[in-house]
Amino acid sequence: xxxxxxxxxxxxxxxxxxxxxxxxxxxxxxxxxxxxxxxxxxxxxxxxxxxxxxxxxxxxxxxxxxxxxxxxxxxxxxxxxxxxxxxxxxxxxxxxxxxxxxxxxxxxxxxxxxxxxxxxxxxxxxxxxxx
Amino acid sequence: xxxxxxxxxxxxxxxxxxxxxxxxxxxxxxxxxxxxxxxxxxxxxxxxxxxxxxxxxxxxxxxxxxxxxxxxxxxxxxxxxxxxxxxxxxxxxxxxxxxxxxxxxxxxxxxxxxxxxxxxxxxxxxxxxxx
DNA sequence: AAGGATATGTAATGTCATAACATTCAAGCC
DNA sequence: GGCTTGAATGTTATGACATTACATATCCTT
Ligand SMILES: [Zn+2]
Ligand SMILES: [Zn+2]
Ligand SMILES: [Zn+2]
Ligand SMILES: [Zn+2]
Numbered sequence: 001x002x003x004x005x006x007x008x009x010x011x012x013x014x015x016x017x018x019x020x021x022x023x024x025x026x027x028x029x030x031x032x033x034x035x036x037x038x039x040x041x042x043x044x045x046x047x048x049x050x051x052x053x054x055x056x057x058x059x060x061x062x063x064x065x066x067x068x069x070x071x072x073x074x075x076x077x078x079x080x081x082x083x084x085x086x087x088x089x090x091x092x093x094x095x096x097x098x099x100x101x102x103x104x105x106x107x108x109x110x111x112x113x114x115x116x117x118x119x120x121x122x123x124x125x126x127x128x129x130x131x
Numbered sequence: 132x133x134x135x136x137x138x139x140x141x142x143x144x145x146x147x148x149x150x151x152x153x154x155x156x157x158x159x160x161x162x163x164x165x166x167x168x169x170x171x172x173x174x175x176x177x178x179x180x181x182x183x184x185x186x187x188x189x190x191x192x193x194x195x196x197x198x199x200x201x202x203x204x205x206x207x208x209x210x211x212x213x214x215x216x217x218x219x220x221x222x223x224x225x226x227x228x229x230x231x232x233x234x235x236x237x238x239x240x241x242x243x244x245x246x247x248x249x250x251x252x253x254x255x256x257x258x259x260x261x262x
Numbered sequence: 263a264a265g266g267a268t269a270t271g272t273a274a275t276g277t278c279a280t281a282a283c284a285t286t287c288a289a290g291c292c
Numbered sequence: 293g294g295c296t297t298g299a300a301t302g303t304t305a306t307g308a309c310a311t312t313a314c315a316t317a318t319c320c321t322t
Contacts, residue, residue: 006299006300006301007300007301008300008301009300024277024278025278025279026277026278026279038302038303039302039303039304040278040279040280041279041280041281041301041302041303042301042302042303044278044279044280045300045301060191060192060248060250061191061248063277063278063279063309080233080236082236082237082240082242082244084242085245091240091242093236095232095233095236097228097229097232098228098229098232098233101226101228101229101232102211102226102229102249102251105211105213105224105226106213106251106253109213109222109255109256110255110256110259111213111215111222111251111253111254111255111256112253112254112259113213113251113252113253114216114252114253114254115251115252115253116249116250116251116252117191117192117248117249117250117251117252118233118247118248118249119191119247119248120233120237120242120244120246120247120248121244121245121246121247121248122237122242122243122244122245122246123242123243123245124240124241124242125240125241125242128241128243137268137269137270138269138270139269139270140269155308155309156309156310157308157309157310169271169272170271170272170273171309171310171311172270172271172272172310172311172312173270173271173272175309175310175311176269176270180269194278194308194309194310
């Protein structure tokens with residue numbers, strides 16, 4: 001399994017796990033002032049490691065981070081995110097057909113993919129109508 | 132067709148059209164100093180309009196902008212980007228199957244999508260090996 | 263000419279992320 | 293124990309991306 005987390009990584013992980021919506025690095029920092037964190041870099045370093053371990057995802061269209069909803073389940077597959085712009089809730093899912101189609105395109109174009117981002121922004125079922 | 136562009140929109144559009152790779156708003160600003168632009172907002176406002184018109188795309192994973200490769204061709208469809216991290220070249224493409232699969236997921240989950248981002252980062256055929 | 267909508271100019275500020283350097287900590291070896 | 297070494301941490305400063313707020317100008321319609 002994955003190695004134990006360090007102190008700062010544990011603090012950041014707990015903050016993200018307890019959050020209802022994605023958090024920016026600076027929001028995480030604010031919530032951890034009382035635990036001794038003072039500088040952005042302390043949070044960014046923890047986020048980097050947690051992301052490497054697959055415990056946290058970065059949402060590119062939000063410049064924010066979420067705890068993985070299925071830790072240790074989708075180590076290497078393609079993940080898509082549905083992000084509600086009203087309540088902030090994020091759903092993760094994978095789709096083999098989407099993956100195959102994108103893989104097909106990259107192969108056909110001799111493109112070597114390193115990281116793929118799929119983010120759908122909109123409103124979740126509970127928020128449609130309220131927005 | 133689309134309305135004529137304003138002065139600032141024209142300047143920004145020309146800069147992006149002539150670029151080999153995505154440009155950040157501040158890079159665009161730097162290239163337009165001699166044309167009288169002084170503040171980021173002048174560029175951001177033009178980019179907003181150009182994006183609305185479909186002439187420019189924002190790359191979320193890069194915080195940068197590119198001229199559309201197929202203006203007036205894909206007004207409303209889902210667009211995917213393959214971005215070379217070595218040479219910066221960006222390829223746009225659409226895939227109906229990917230669109231259908233993502234639409235299927237959102238319908239099944241009562242999610243109302245507003246904007247979908249698909250960005251594949253990696254290395255293009257010409258750059259594989261050099262990186 | 264008057265009014266309203268759109269576009270522009272400018273300064274200040276807010277938000278996100280990293281560089282550079284010093285210090286501390288834990289583990290393995292002599 | 294005392295040493296080395298690599299990882300993690302702490303701190304300051306800076307860089308990069310984006311928006312708020314307000315003033316002014318321009319264009320189009322009446
Ligand atoms: Zn996940
Ligand atoms: Zn919602
Ligand atoms: Zn396009
Ligand atoms: Zn390339």
